[in-house]
Each structure stands twice: as C-alpha cells, then as structure tokens.
Amino acid sequence: MKPSQQQEIISRHSLLWLLIINAVILLPLYDKLTPWTMAICGICLVWRYGIFMGKVAKPPRVLVTSLALASALTLALVTSKIGLLNGLINLLILGYSLKYIEMRDRRDVRIVVIVGYILIAITLLGQQSFYFSTLLIVIAAINTCVLVSLYREDVKLYETARIGFSLIIQSLPLAVLLFLVFPRLPPLWLMPQMKTAQTGLSDEVSFGEIGRLTRSAALAFRVKFDGTPPSNHQLYWRALVLEDYDGQTWTQNERIKTLEANNLASSSMPAATGPWLNYSVIAQKSNQHWLFGLDVAFSDTADIIQLPDYRLYSTKSLTQTFRYSVKSFPSVPMDITLTDNVRNINLRLPELSNPRTHTLAKNFAGRYPNPVKRLNAMMNYFTEQAYFYTLTPPPVGPQQIDDFLLENKAGFCVHYASALTVMARASGIPARMVTGYQGGEWNKQAQYFSIYQYMAHAWVEVWLENRGWIRLDPTSMIAPERILEGFDGYFEGGDSYFIDSPFSTLRLRDYPLLNELRQTLASIDFYWSVWVLGFDSNKQEQVLHKLLGKITTEKLAFFMLSSLALIMLVIAYSAGLLRFSPDKDKISSAYLRVCRLLDKKGVSRRLDQGPIDFCHSVERQLPVIAKDFSLLTQYYIALKYRTLTPSGRKSTTKLFIRLSRKLQLKLIRL
Structure with missing residues (x-):
C-alpha cells in the first residue's frame, strides 16, 4: 500500500x-x-x-x-x-x-x-x-x-471532544459579531413551501374541535405588556370570527376569505381618546395566517393587516416564530352600523336544523322584546337549568344544539357558544362565534404571559343597536372560575387535559421548586425570542446607534475590523502563539513556544530534561511530528551550544525559525 x-x-x-x-x-x-x-x-x-x-x-x-x-x-x-x-x-x-x-x-x-x-x-x-x-x-x-x-488519531476520545467543542466555543464571538453587524438583507429567492401540519385553531369549528386543543400543552404565543397588564378575565385573544353555520360546523364567511386571499385591509387605527394597551406578541410557528390580539387590535408591523371582523391577519404564513407589536382600544365600538348583507349573514340558520332550539329562542323573543333583556335571560338560562362544564361531553346526534341544550346539558366552550349564537339568531339578534384563547400563564420573573393551546376558547358576539358588536361568554355562567382564574385555575389538581402532552413541563406546576425552575427556563427562552429571533434591521440599527453613535460606513468598518482583530488575538493567545518569554533570545523563545504547544498536546517537558531527552519523548508520544522536532532540536543545540561562523549562524537561525513556525502551525491543527 x-x-x-x-x-x-x-x-x-x-x-x-x-x-x-x-x-x-x-x-x-x-x-x-x-x-x-x-x-x-x-x-x-x-x-x-x-x-x-x-x-x-x-x-x-x-x-x-x-x-x-x-x-x-x-x-x-x-x-x-x-x-x-x-x-x-x-x-x-x-x-x-x-x-x-x-x-x-x-x-x-x-x-x-x-x-x-x-x-x-x-x-x-x-x-x-x-x-x-x-x-x-x-x-x-x-x-x-x-x-x-x-x-488526531493518536489522542483519546475525550481529548478529541475537548478540541472539537473548544473550536465551536472559539467561533461564538465571531458569530456574535457577524450577528450584530451583518446587514439584514431581504431574501434573493422564495423559499419552497413546506407542507407541514398546521397547529392551533382551525377556521372550521365543530363540537369536538377546541376540545382537541385542550389536550395539548404546546405553546401558542407569548405576550408582554407595556405597563400594568390586564386581569386574567379581560384576556380574550381574538383569532377567528365564524359566521357561517350548516348545522354541524362553523366556518368563516366567503367575503372574509376573499379579503384574506387578496391581503386587503379594511380599517385604520382610530383617533381614539379612550385608554389603550400597548403590547408585543411572539407567535409560535403554526403554518397559518391568523394572529392574536385583544379587542380592538391594530398593528403597524409589516405584513399585518386588519380585516373587517377586527382580526389581525398575517399576509405570510407563520413558518417560524413571529414577533409583532399591537395597540388595542378596549372602548372602541365595533360596527356601530351594520350593512344589510352582514346582518343577513349573521341571522342565517340552516332550515330544519335544531327545531326545538328555535322554539325556545322564539319563546325568549316573545317574553323579552328588548334585545338586551332577552340576551340576559338566555345567559341566565344556562345557570338556571343546571348545565355543567366538561371536556368529555356525551355524544350528540345530527341535531347537535337540540341534543346539547335540551338533553345532555354538558359540554365545553364550543357547545355553549354555539347554542347561544343559534338562539340569538333564531330570536332575531345578529350573532357570530369568535374563537381564540382566553387567559394566560403569568411569568413573574420576566413579566409576560404564556398562552398555551389548551387555553383555546370560543365565545359569542351579538350586535346591538348603537353599541355594535358586544362580547358574551356563556361559559362564564357555567364555570366562572374558567374565566376569572383561567383554565389552570378551573382544572387545578388534575392534568387530564394534558393527555396529548405526556412530557410537558407544565406538569411540574404543583411542585414549587420545580415550577420556579420551569419559569426560569421559560424566561431564558423568552428573552432569546425577543433579542435573537426578533433582532431585525430596526433593532440592529438601535444597538449599533448605542455603540457607535451616528452610524457611518467608516465607523461600521472600523468597529468590525477592530472587533475581528480582538477576537483573533484572543484565539491566538489561547493557542499559545502570543505568550512571549521574558528571555530576549528569540531562539529560546521560539523553542519554548513549541514546548508549550507540546505540553497542551500531552507531551510535557520536565525541569530536569534536556533537549535531546525531550526529543526522544516527543518521538515516542507524537510520532507524526518526530522528524521535524528532531531536526528542530539539532538546530537548537547547534545555535545554543556550538560555535558557528557568522554566515552559518545566520542560515541556521533562518532554518530554525522557519521550522519552529511550521511546527507551531502543525501542533495547532493537531
């Protein structure tokens, strides 16, 4: 061979x-x-x-x-x-x-x-x-x-691991520097679409849809408020508005889907004098377009529009973590006036569907001509008739609302929201279902809310003259703790709703020390999302402005070159290339630098060991450099201990220095 x-x-x-x-x-x-x-x-x-x-x-x-x-x-x-x-x-x-x-x-x-x-x-x-x-x-x-x-075939497994990991660690400062100063350029090409399963809420909701989400502990999004955050019962995170109902499933209306498909916005931020909330949302990857906000939400973040049903919508699919800013105006009314088309859409019900519910709704309309009193009576009906909240309701037949409302009387948010919406429409009041999330888990360390998939919720919006769309949540009549304390408070002590997340860290909440650790780890990931994943061109400009003042090409180039030089100096020093000996003799200094590098490779020179004896040790332990080091030792002995002619010393010194540099580079690469 x-x-x-x-x-x-x-x-x-x-x-x-x-x-x-x-x-x-x-x-x-x-x-x-x-x-x-x-x-x-x-x-x-x-x-x-x-x-x-x-x-x-x-x-x-x-x-x-x-x-x-x-x-x-x-x-x-x-x-x-x-x-x-x-x-x-x-x-x-x-x-x-x-x-x-x-x-x-x-x-x-x-x-x-x-x-x-x-x-x-x-x-x-x-x-x-x-x-x-x-x-x-x-x-x-x-x-x-x-x-x-x-x-490095001659070293042990752990030594190879030490070198490999040290190389990665040494590269991190350079990566940080490039992260800070490298321009955020737009993509030069379109990424091929990845067909990945969509997660979270769906734009089609049936009785079992949100119940599926309540078994998942996956993170949906995080929210950080500027100032004091609202109470848990005020956190209704609007995501989808469902206006069409075929007797089995709630879906979006076609006019909204058309606007979504064409990325057409409908509203601008109001000149409101009332209170507002400023906050930022970090939405997790969902491969969907809908975003989350409190009523009434507006955002000036790029690629976000607001639709006529007061939802925030991303013009791009959320294929990765997405951070956006929101301003919400809780006191701004939604649609004081209603067009005939929208009114008809939100009064429409399928024929021959849930006849007993229609009869009940007409009874309410006859007894309570005033729409507000009628709605109050419908809400109180859920309390008076001994309904209860459960994530495992009994099955229903084709007449879903009839079976739930008049027979089973057990269900979760979709059941109650569907029933109230159908009753309101059947009694002549425009109504629609809204889906999103309710509540949030407060992280006291980083001061933000985490909203998980199991917090998915459905509620109702009804339209009233001179007031616009008003939120009604029938679930609050059955399980007020679900709204006041959140999903966790209502189901405290039982994690059966985590059936699809057996390894979720949320199961550690009942153990104070472990829960504190969980919150700390979550805080670290939150700051990573804010400062690293959310480090866009605007943030880059802010950071560089703090470091350099007014940003110019010359300043940026000097900052990059000086930072790069500093990083290279640190790496060179750690490699043993910049450890100068107090000895002014350049021959001894070069020889000692090689010895220090050999010491890092596991070949140490004893204090009582001469050059020839040490050379034999190197030949035994590092045969890959034996020939070069033997020649270096010969040059060293000749220069230090023999009498040479001026021309011979000059040529030998040149050969020695050249060989010592070659050995240093070879040892660094080993």
Missing part, C-alpha cells in the same frame, strides 16, 4: 465519531422524514455499525447507486404530497446516509461532515427556540469532532 493511500485510510477513532454524529444529527429532523426515508437511514446506521464491528462488508457501489436512484425517483413521485422543501430535505438526508455507508477514505468523511453542517442549518427552518438552538450547537461540535479525529 502506498504511503499516500495509507494516510487516507479512515481510522477507527474517526469511525466511532461518525457513528455518534450519524445517530444524533437526524434526530432533530425526524418530523420532516417520510417513513421510508427513516427506514433507509436506520438500515444505513445499522450497516455502518456492522462494518465498524467487522461483522459485515461495505456495500458494493452498484447497490448504493441503485438505492440512490430509486430514492430520488420515489421522492420525485411524492414531492407533490410532502412539499418541495420537504422533498429536497429528504433527498439530502438520503444522500447523507447512503454516502455514510460507502465511505472509503478521508475525502468521503470530509464530504459527510460538510453535508452534516448543512443538515444542522436546515434544522433551524423548523425550530429556533433557545434550547433547541443550544442542542444544535452541541451537534455541530460533535460534527467538528469528526474532522478533528481525522488529524
């Missing part, structure tokens, strides 16, 4: 690190993998482990090539179902795994490592929380350890 070929053989040290990185790098991407992609990746991992243990041989190239072609063809066929971006990600992952089992030399390893870094970056398309990002930094460090192992 030729020496060059021998150097390219992958050591078992590198193979072990490759096994580790291959096992962990695909875990954050599991939700983007098709089942058969996961199966192929698993087979490749097991096969590589068999190769590592010497149980199986490497697959022939024809097999790997056939698998690659078959995978590419299959992905081309299913891309329309999973989305172009997901298809490309699956293709890259398959290429990564197939290359992993057919590696034959160090060049192949370097390719796998580079693709690994790309996969780590792709993972950030789906999740960018603080703890997830920290996990990706750890995975990047493990990937770096693979590279280190290619050139």
Whole structure:
C-alpha cells in the first residue's frame, strides 16, 4: 500500500465519531422524514455499525447507486404530497446516509461532515427556540469532532471532544459579531413551501374541535405588556370570527376569505381618546395566517393587516416564530352600523336544523322584546337549568344544539357558544362565534404571559343597536372560575387535559421548586425570542446607534475590523502563539513556544530534561511530528551550544525559525 493511500485510510477513532454524529444529527429532523426515508437511514446506521464491528462488508457501489436512484425517483413521485422543501430535505438526508455507508477514505468523511453542517442549518427552518438552538450547537461540535479525529488519531476520545467543542466555543464571538453587524438583507429567492401540519385553531369549528386543543400543552404565543397588564378575565385573544353555520360546523364567511386571499385591509387605527394597551406578541410557528390580539387590535408591523371582523391577519404564513407589536382600544365600538348583507349573514340558520332550539329562542323573543333583556335571560338560562362544564361531553346526534341544550346539558366552550349564537339568531339578534384563547400563564420573573393551546376558547358576539358588536361568554355562567382564574385555575389538581402532552413541563406546576425552575427556563427562552429571533434591521440599527453613535460606513468598518482583530488575538493567545518569554533570545523563545504547544498536546517537558531527552519523548508520544522536532532540536543545540561562523549562524537561525513556525502551525491543527 502506498504511503499516500495509507494516510487516507479512515481510522477507527474517526469511525466511532461518525457513528455518534450519524445517530444524533437526524434526530432533530425526524418530523420532516417520510417513513421510508427513516427506514433507509436506520438500515444505513445499522450497516455502518456492522462494518465498524467487522461483522459485515461495505456495500458494493452498484447497490448504493441503485438505492440512490430509486430514492430520488420515489421522492420525485411524492414531492407533490410532502412539499418541495420537504422533498429536497429528504433527498439530502438520503444522500447523507447512503454516502455514510460507502465511505472509503478521508475525502468521503470530509464530504459527510460538510453535508452534516448543512443538515444542522436546515434544522433551524423548523425550530429556533433557545434550547433547541443550544442542542444544535452541541451537534455541530460533535460534527467538528469528526474532522478533528481525522488529524488526531493518536489522542483519546475525550481529548478529541475537548478540541472539537473548544473550536465551536472559539467561533461564538465571531458569530456574535457577524450577528450584530451583518446587514439584514431581504431574501434573493422564495423559499419552497413546506407542507407541514398546521397547529392551533382551525377556521372550521365543530363540537369536538377546541376540545382537541385542550389536550395539548404546546405553546401558542407569548405576550408582554407595556405597563400594568390586564386581569386574567379581560384576556380574550381574538383569532377567528365564524359566521357561517350548516348545522354541524362553523366556518368563516366567503367575503372574509376573499379579503384574506387578496391581503386587503379594511380599517385604520382610530383617533381614539379612550385608554389603550400597548403590547408585543411572539407567535409560535403554526403554518397559518391568523394572529392574536385583544379587542380592538391594530398593528403597524409589516405584513399585518386588519380585516373587517377586527382580526389581525398575517399576509405570510407563520413558518417560524413571529414577533409583532399591537395597540388595542378596549372602548372602541365595533360596527356601530351594520350593512344589510352582514346582518343577513349573521341571522342565517340552516332550515330544519335544531327545531326545538328555535322554539325556545322564539319563546325568549316573545317574553323579552328588548334585545338586551332577552340576551340576559338566555345567559341566565344556562345557570338556571343546571348545565355543567366538561371536556368529555356525551355524544350528540345530527341535531347537535337540540341534543346539547335540551338533553345532555354538558359540554365545553364550543357547545355553549354555539347554542347561544343559534338562539340569538333564531330570536332575531345578529350573532357570530369568535374563537381564540382566553387567559394566560403569568411569568413573574420576566413579566409576560404564556398562552398555551389548551387555553383555546370560543365565545359569542351579538350586535346591538348603537353599541355594535358586544362580547358574551356563556361559559362564564357555567364555570366562572374558567374565566376569572383561567383554565389552570378551573382544572387545578388534575392534568387530564394534558393527555396529548405526556412530557410537558407544565406538569411540574404543583411542585414549587420545580415550577420556579420551569419559569426560569421559560424566561431564558423568552428573552432569546425577543433579542435573537426578533433582532431585525430596526433593532440592529438601535444597538449599533448605542455603540457607535451616528452610524457611518467608516465607523461600521472600523468597529468590525477592530472587533475581528480582538477576537483573533484572543484565539491566538489561547493557542499559545502570543505568550512571549521574558528571555530576549528569540531562539529560546521560539523553542519554548513549541514546548508549550507540546505540553497542551500531552507531551510535557520536565525541569530536569534536556533537549535531546525531550526529543526522544516527543518521538515516542507524537510520532507524526518526530522528524521535524528532531531536526528542530539539532538546530537548537547547534545555535545554543556550538560555535558557528557568522554566515552559518545566520542560515541556521533562518532554518530554525522557519521550522519552529511550521511546527507551531502543525501542533495547532493537531
């Protein structure tokens, strides 16, 4: 075997690190993998482990090539179902795994490592929380350890890990600098749409829809108020307005869907003299467009419009965490006047649907001609007839409202909101259902609210002459604690509504110390969302203005260059390149710098050890530099202890300095 070929053989040290990185790098991407992609990746991992243990041989190239072609063809066929971006990600992952089992030399390893870094970056398309990002930094460090192992075959596993992680840590200041000063440029291309399951509220609501969300402890959004926040019972986070009802399902009206499709706004911020609330919302990824705000909400954040039903709507799908500012005017009326078209829409009911509810509503209309008194009587009806609140109501038949209102008398917010809306319409009062979230969990450490999916709620808006749309919440008549204290207060002591989130940290709330820790960790993630994920061009300009005053090109260039120089000096010092000896003899200084670097690599020089004896130690422990260090030692002894002619000393000194620099660079790279 030729020496060059021998150097390219992958050591078992590198193979072990490759096994580790291959096992962990695909875990954050599991939700983007098709089942058969996961199966192929698993087979490749097991096969590589068999190769590592010497149980199986490497697959022939024809097999790997056939698998690659078959995978590419299959992905081309299913891309329309999973989305172009997901298809490309699956293709890259398959290429990564197939290359992993057919590696034959160090060049192949370097390719796998580079693709690994790309996969780590792709993972950030789906999740960018603080703890997830920290996990990706750890995975990047493990990937770096693979590279280190290619050139440090003689060191132990923990030493390779130390070097790999230290390289990542040393790169963080440079990353922070680039994060601060690199311009926030608009994208040069459109990202292919990723077909990912939508989360949160739906624009079609039936009796079981919100009940499904109440079993999820996933975070929906966070809110931080400027000043004193409202009380829990005032936190009605408006998301969707549902005006069409077919007897089974509530949906948005077509006129609203048309405005959404064309991104047409309808209202501007009122010149209101009443009180208002300023707050910022950090919405989690949902792959939907609707946003959240308290009545009546307006936002001047880019890509947000307000629709005629007083909802905030993002013109772009929320494919990542999105921060926006809101100003709400609680005292501003909604639609003092109502057009005939909107009135008819909100009075419309399907024929032959829920006849007994219609009869009940007409009785209310006959007894209470005044709309306000009629609505009060309807609200009180829920209390008088012994209804109760439950997340597991009995099933209903085709006449849903009749069965719930007059038979079962048990349900949650959608049941009560649907019943009141139908009764109001049947009695001649325009009404509609509103869905969103109610309440929030207060984080006293960072002073913000967390709103979770299980806080999803439905309520009713009725239209009254000279007052506009008024909110009524029939759930407050059945379970006032649900509104006053929030969902957590009503169901305190029982986490059965977390059935879809068995590992949620919210289960720790009953343990004070653990809950305090949970709140602290949540606060860290909140600040990460505010200062890192929300670091847009406006914030960048504010930070640079505080650091530099008036921002100019010259100041920005000087700041970047000086910061970069400082970072490089720190890295050079930590590598042992800037530790100068008080000895003015440049020969001794250069020799001692090499000795200090050798000490970092585990080859220490004793105080009683001479140059020749130390050279023998280096030859035994670091054979990869034995030849160069032996020659350096010869030059050192000649310069320090022999009589040389002026020309001979000059040429030997030049050779010594050149060789010492070469050795320093080689030791740094090891």
